[in-house]
Amino acid sequence: MAVLYYLTAAGKEAVSARDGESKLPLEYRRLLGLIQAEGHIDVIRGRLRRFSDLLIDEWLKELEELKMVESALPGKNEDVTFTGRRPPPLPPLADEDSKRLAKTTVVAATQLRSGSFLADERIANLPPVAKAPGETVILLVEDDPDQAALGELRLTMAGYQVRTVDRSKALSRVLREEARPDLLLLDVMLPDGNGFDILAQLRGLPAFATLPIVLLTVKAELGDIRNGLALGADGYITKPYSKNQLAEVIGRVLKQS
Numbered sequence: 001m002a003v004l005y006y007l008t009a010a011g012k013e014a015v016s017a018r019d020g021e022s023k024l025p026l027e028y029r030r031l032l033g034l035i036q037a038e039g040h041i042d043v044i045r046g047r048l049r050r051f052s053d054l055l056i057d058e059w060l061k062e063l064e065e066l067k068m069v070e071s072a073l074p075g076k077n078e079d080v081t082f083t084g085r086r087p088p089p090l091p092p093l094a095d096e097d098s099k100r101l102a103k104t105t106v107v108a109a110t111q112l113r114s115g116s117f118l119a120d121e122r123i124a125n126l127p128p129v130a131k132a133p134g135e136t137v138i139l140l141v142e143d144d145p146d147q148a149a150l151g152e153l154r155l156t157m158a159g160y161q162v163r164t165v166d167r168s169k170a171l172s173r174v175l176r177e178e179a180r181p182d183l184l185l186l187d188v189m190l191p192d193g194n195g196f197d198i199l200a201q202l203r204g205l206p207a208f209a210t211l212p213i214v215l216l217t218v219k220a221e222l223g224d225i226r227n228g229l230a231l232g233a234d235g236y237i238t239k240p241y242s243k244n245q246l247a248e249v250i251g252r253v254l255k256q257s
Contacts, residue, residue, distance in 0.1 A: 002041060004039050005039040005071050006072070033091040077206055093230075108225045109220070116245050129255065137161045140216075184211060213235075
């Protein structure tokens with residue numbers, strides 16, 4: 001059941017304390033900081049995908065017992081739109097999480113020399129897609145006609161169904177009006193938007209907070225990789241790439257053979 005969490009006075013006081021001053025365990029401080037920005041259960045699960053849903057739910061119950069959070073039924077979901085919008089800022093990372101992200105970024109940069117990286121901790125807590133590749137829908141967001149045609153061809157060769165859009169405006173329309181895809185393959189540099197911003201906005205929307213998303217981009221600097229991982233990418237593929245790389249990443253994210 002969808003639930004919205006919000007902070008009590010005690011929770012707000014705990015969030016305002018600095019890392020070194022707080023007596024709360026990191027698990028609680030991490031959740032409280034996140035609830036301060038986004039309190040929907042699906043958004044929380046999407047942001048903390050390296051932890052299981054069961055563990056997150058138990059931590060939230062503990063925080064309710066401590067009178068630091070309360071829960072209520074959510075209202076109407078926000079419409080999906082990207083053009084002209086900036087995503088809400090994420091709460092600052094705790095020191096331990098910041099160090100962990102820095103280490104993961106270095107590992108990702110090393111692996112991207114071969115063309116792809118998987119966020120294994122996030123993927124571990126994604127449910128498997130109980131479909132054959134031929135029934136699996138990949139939504140490709142790519143504005144370059146040649147790259148779009150190449151991506152469609154390789155996805156089709158790998159056995160997937162493909163839908164393609166070339167603008168963030170078109171992406172928002174498809175996500176509003178059509179069935180949710182099984183995976184979003186997202187370019188970063190779009191003429192009417194930025195893939196990182198789109199990723200951040202989707203991770204803040206309950207309907208798409210846990211949608212498998214793989215970035216497909218020429219951007220492979222440490223800062224770009226760190227940004228993608230911090231915003232919740234499940235995979236990262238750099239151009240140029242091959243059909244086998246694409247199929248392997250998608251198959252492992254969706255946990256298909």
